[in-house]
Amino acid sequence: MTGQEEPSSFRLAYVPGVMPTKWVRIWNERLPDVPLTLVQVPAAEAFGLLRGGGADVGLVRLPVDDPDLSAIPLYVETTVVVVPKDHVAAAVEEVSPEDLADEIVLHPLDDTLDWERPPGLPAMERPATTADAIELVAAGVGLLVVPQSLARLHHRKDLTYRTLRDAPESRVALSWPQAEPTPDLVEEFIGIVRGRTVNSTRGRAQTPPQPKAGAKAKASDKAKRPERSTGGRPAAKGGAKGAKGVKRGAKPGKPRRRS
Structure with a gap:
């Protein structure tokens, strides 16, 4: 910094x-x-x-x-309505605010949705928290409209939720x-x-690019490698001739007779 x-x-x-x-x-x-x-x-x-x-x-x-x-x-976030598993709304994939017109819909004090007018019928009292409202839904007091993440957070085996279309979103x-x-x-x-990569120009530290080995470096590495021999021994000096100047593969002649 x-x-x-x-x-x-x-x-x-x-x-x-x-x-x-x-x-x-x-x-x-x-x-x-x-x-x-x-x-x-x-x-x-x-x-x-x-x-x-x-x-x-x-x-x-x-x-x-x-x-x-x-x-x-x-x-x-997707907006959903939390209902008991045996509620009629559990039989469909999504509902509308009009479908909740005759239902008591709880409106907790910590509600995160910007309602002009919440759907359904209001409860006699507003629950203090979303967690309290979930307990009331489980008790059969009413339904609850929340962002999907909150429905998942307060998941219960006896409750489920369905997408509520045409509703405010969080x-x-x-x-x-x-x-x-x-x-x-x-x-x-x-x-x-925002999904910037680690090498973004606005990142805290960038990884420097690694230099590629050039042709000269490759040639230098090749020159340093030991030369292979065909038979496990170094070749004799003198090219195709042996150490005494005799061609390889030539048979030695018979020694001359002395007179």
């Missing part, structure tokens, strides 16, 4: 239902020397945590109306406190969630 010491760890806050596993894995591969600490926080408290410096970045749900925070949208975003310039590690995490 230019002009500053890098922190000993990096803190990532995330709201219920959001799964940061993939990005945490990539972070640990690219920056093994900077531990990443996960901080789970209720959706309503996420922005205050970031403002107060309790986390470096956060995976939150839009909208981010705080002028002190920056944000980039990441993805949109949008997940990455948010962080505004600063000039943006801290290097924050830039690193932004790059990870």
Whole structure:
């Protein structure tokens, strides 16, 4: 980090239902020397945590109306209705808000969907949390409309969920406190969630390209290799002739008789 010491760890806050596993894995591969600490926080408290410096970045749900925070949208979640397994809605793949007109639909205080008017009939009281609302659905008190990630988070064997079409959707975003310039590690995490490769020009460290061996280097390596011999022994000097100047393969003549 230019002009500053890098922190000993990096803190990532995330709201219920959001799964940061993939990005945490990539972070640990690219920056093994900077531990990443996960901080789970209720959706309503996420922005205050970031403002107060309790986390470096956060995976939150839009909208981010705080002028002190920056944000980039990441993805949109499917909206579903949670019902008992024996409910009539469990027999179809998706339902519409009109299908819920005669049903009691719970609207918890921590609801993450921006309803102009929630579907169905309102309950006498609003549950405090989504977890409380799930328990009421299991008790047969009413139904619950939530992002699919929350339905998975609060999964129960006696409940199921179906896609609710024509309904508001939850949008997940990455948010962080505004600063000039943006801290290097924050830039690193932004790059990870945006899919930048490790060699991106905005990355923290780039892998230098490895030089290719040229023709001269290859020739030099070849010259250094030991010369092969055909019979396991070095060839005799003198080319095709033997050590005494006799051609190979020639038969020796008979010795002359002395008179």
